[in-house]
Amino acid sequence: MSHHTTEGGPERADRTPPLGRYYEVGGRRLLLHRSGSGSPTVVFLPGGGTVGLDYLNVQRRAAELTTSVLYDRAGTGWSDRVDLPRGSAEVTDELHELLRVADVPGPYLLVGHSLGGLYARHYATRFPEEVAGLLLLDPAHEDYNAHMPPELVEMWNAWDPDEALPAELPAELVEFYRDELTLNMAEWPEEVRGPLVDRHVSPEWLAVGFQEARNLDQLNDELRQTGPMPDVPLIILTATGIDAFKRAVSQGVPEALLRAEIEGKQRLYTAVAESVSRGENRLLDDAGHATLHWRRPDAVAQAISDLLDTIVH
Incomplete structure (x- = not known):
């Protein structure tokens, strides 16, 4: 499902x-939610297929410590529609401008999950004077596949998102997804959780998740060409x-390969942490990739608190 801008300007966000x-x-209109006060400001960058309000539980905890914001990139969530996928420079320019327009004070502690982790690193490299620290939750990385078993990479490369996402998803898959989201977002206020879950299981939002990450090779090339991450x-x-999400999207992948992926990313993330003077890789054995911030909000909040302590002192 592709979205094209209309003659009168961008397609408006729904509801x-x-x-x-x-x-x-x-x-374009971009959604931003802010709470808390103080500096540095914690900024959440959602993963592909997720939206700002998916991080409401950890954003609220961060807001007890300092200013904290979450947002939806153009083309995702409640922000205006735009053709996807986009380059990382466009995405990070957009966030740079949004923070300025919304008068969100720097410096920033960027919290990036999955695809958002790649954007967070790119932002820090492009605007180093604005970024005081980074918290990366299972981040996408340009060297990810190099740390993986070749047979797993082959399976990924053979995967066609057009075939993988039929026009109409099986009802049982939609219900599985709805149940998982409702369970994981149990502590969200109902007036937020209801519409959030409804939109997540809509064909449009499901398609957006696939569209946004279609150009991963291009994004990886952009990161390689940007230079080293600042030493923050x-x-x-x-x-x-x-977790259940991982098993649902990895049907047909042997358990041994799923374990090998975890070992590979552990090695990669440890190397990334060691590339800066104050870097650390913390392992969470009771969380999966998609649900990390839902299952272990305490670990996310603790990491934010520890980074703020490091930055402030």
Whole structure:
């Protein structure tokens, strides 16, 4: 399902967001939700297929410590539609401008999950004077596949998202997804959780998750060409568990390969943490890739608190 901008400007986001407000960036309305006060500001960058409000539980905990914001990239969530996929420079320029327009004070502690982790590192490399620290939750990385078993990479390369996402998903798959989301977001206020889960299981939002990460090779090339990450305090949280979401999207992948992927990313993330002077890789054995911030909000909040301590002192 592709989205094209209309003659009168960008396609408008659907429905009123349950939380947050709109700011205009490049002629598009982007959703941003802010709470807390103080500096540095914690900024959450969602993973592919997720949206800002998916991180409400950890954003609220961060807001007890300092200013804390979450947002939806253009083309995702409640922000205006845009053709996907996009390059990382465009995505990070957009966030840079959004923080300026919304008057969100720097410096920033960027919290990036999965694809958002790649964008967070790119932002820090492009705007080093604005970034005080990084928290990466199972981040996408340009060297990810190099640390994986070749047979697993072959399986990934053979996977065609157009074939993988039929026009209509089987009802039992949609119900599985709805149940998992509802369970994992049990502590969200109902007026947020209801619309959030409904939109997540809609064909449009499901398609967006696939569209946004289609150009991963291009994104990886952009990161390689940008130069080294600034030497800022860094914590990586590595999910070493295999949850229901992972099993659902990895059907047909042998257990041994799923374990080998975890070992490979552990080696990669340890190397990334060691590439800066104040870097650390923390392993979470009771969380999976997609559900890390839902299953272990305490670990995310602790890492934010530890980084703030490091930055402030």
